[in-house]
Amino acid sequence: MKEILRNLLLQAADTLLARNELVLNSQPEFGIERTRNSAHGDFASNIAMILAKTQQRNPRELAQALVGALPASDAVEKVEIAGPGFINFFLTTRAYHDELRRVFHEGGDYGRSRQGVHKIVGVEFVSANPTGPLHVGHGRAAAIGDTICRLLDATGWNVTREFYYNDAGAQIANLALSVQARCKGIEPDDPRWPADGYRGEYIREIARAYMTRETAGRDDSAWDTDLMASGDPDDLDAIRSFAVNWLRHEQDQDLRAFGVEFDVYYLESSLYADGKLDNVVKRIIDEGHAYEADGALWLKSTDFGDDKDRVMRKSDGTCTYFVPDIAYHYSKWQRGYKRAITELGADHHGSLARVRAGLQALDLGIPKGWPEYVLHQMVTVMRGGEEVKISKRAGGYVTLRDLIDEVGRDATRYFLICRKSDSQLVFDIDLARAQSFDNPVYYIQYAHARICSVQRQMHERSIVFDRKPALASLDRLQSEHAQTVLREISRYPEVVEAAAACLEPHLLAQYLRELAQAFHTWYNAEQFLIEDEALRDARLALAFGTRQVLANGLDLLGISAPETM
C-alpha cells in the first residue's frame, strides 16, 4: 500500500519538475506513515515539509502543488493538506479489499518481500562458551538472533546462522580442572578445589559420565567422531575434550528444544589449528598497527577509535581473547559475507571496538561499520515476586531448559522477543506461565485457534466457503470493527519490512498482539456463521485472512499457531 502512495507522490514530483515548479538534484527523501489519528486519513506524507527546506517555499503551498499534480488512483479516496503541510491520504475500501485478496493469493508468502534478494548475510548469535548450560540470557540471544534470521529470510536475504564456540583458552582449562576435581571426588569447598572452578551440579554429572565411560553426544557437523571417555582422571586432555563435547551436546539439545538450529558451528580451536590466528597477527604487524612493549605485543587500536591500545599477545606468548575474535570475523569476511551481524550480550560491548579496530588494522578494505552488532541487555528473572539470581559459579541458576520445561517454548520465545533488545528485561515466570489473558502469547494463539474453531463449526453445519464469491462480496463488510481488522491486516507487510530493516523483532511481536486484539473485538461483536450468504462469505474471508496473517507472523517468531487450545 505504501508503495502505491510513494509512486503517486514521485510521479507528482516529476510532473512539477517537468513544469519547472520544482528544482531537485537528487531523489527526495521523504516519509509515508500510518496516521495515529483516523481524522488524518490512512497515511500521511511529510514530503512537502521536507522539500520546503531546499525549495525555500511555503510547505503548505508546495503540498497544494503536489496534490494538484497527483495522478488518479482507485486506491485513493481523497487527499487533504493539514497542519504544517502534511499530505493526508484517505484510501478507498477497495484498496483494503485488494490487500485482503492478496493475503489469499499469496498465502504463506504474504508479507514476504525481496529487497535482499540474492544477497547473503551471516548472522552469529548465542556463541556461548561450552562451560555450562545455557541460561536465560542465552535464551534471549537465541530468540532475538533466530527471529532476526527469520525476518531477514522473509525479506529476501540468504541467511546463514552461525554459532562460534570458544573451545580454547583459560575458561576451558578451568572447566577441565573442575571436572577433574569432581572425578577425584573433590568437592567445591575442599581446599584442593581449583580456584575459580565451576561449582555447578552439572560438573558432577559430567565427571560421573566420564568416569563411567559414557559417550558424549554429538549431533552437529563440526566434530569428527563421537568421543569416548577414557575414564582416566589424570588424563586432563581427555577430560577437557569430553567435557566440552558433553556441554556442546547439552547446549545443542536445549537450542533445538527452543526451535533454534544453526547452519555453521565455528570452533575457536580451528583458528589455531589452521594458522588463521597467526596470519592475522602477522598481517597486523606487517601493516604497522602493532608494537612491542613490556614484553607483550600491542594493537594500536587507538588508531581506529578505541580509547586505549590493547595487548594482543601476552608476555607468556598466548593471545588475548579478542585476537581469535578478529581472526574469526575475518574468516567471515573471507567467506564472502559482505553483510555480517553479530548478536551479543551488552556486557561484551567493550570487545566491539576492539574487534572492529583489529579488522581495520588488517587493511583489507573491510568497511568501518562491519560487522553490524545487535546487543541485548540483561534479563532479570522473577518468580513469586522475587528475583531469581543467575550465577554460573554459584550453581543453581535458571537455565534455558528450565524455562522451556516450566513455561513452554512458545511463551518463553515470546517474552524474550517482545521487548526492544537494548532495554533490560524482567522475565516474570508466573506471568509467562499464566494460561490466561495476562499472557499475550496465548492471547495471540487464541485468536488463531478461535478462527480454526469457526472453520470446524462451519464444516459441522455443512456450510460451504468458496473463496471466489467470498472475495467478491467484501463490500458487505461495513462495520467499524471489521474495517479495523482489514486495516490491521494491511499493516503486516510494513511491519515485517520495518522489523527486518531495523533488526528489531519486538515490532512484530507487538503488532501480532494488536492484530489479535482487533480480531477479538470484532469476533465479540459479530457472528460469522449466519444465514445471509454473501455477508457470511465476506466475514469468513476476513476471518480466514486474519488466520493466515497470524500464522505467518507467529511463524516468523518461531511460535506455533495451534488449531485448538
Added chain:
RNA sequence: GCGCCCGUAGCUCAAUCGGAUAGAGCAUCGGCCUUCUAAGCCGACGGUUGCUGGUUCGAGUCCAGUCGGGCGCGCCA
C-alpha cells in the same frame, strides 16, 4: 574518572529511523455468556515522557549539561 545502554501511567513496556491530541497490557473500579472457545469483549481511572537549556515548521525521539539505574573499562573470557 572515561565509554556504551536505559530513565515514559502504581507495575511491565510501546511509540512506524524528527511528525499532528504520547499508546497497550497488568493492577484497581464498573458492565457483557439461552450466540461460532468468557484463555474473550466494552467502559472508567491513571502522564509536566527524570531535570535544565538548545537545534526547527514540529522533540519522548537529535545536541549540550545534570541527576538516577545497568553494563563495560585486565598481559581474564
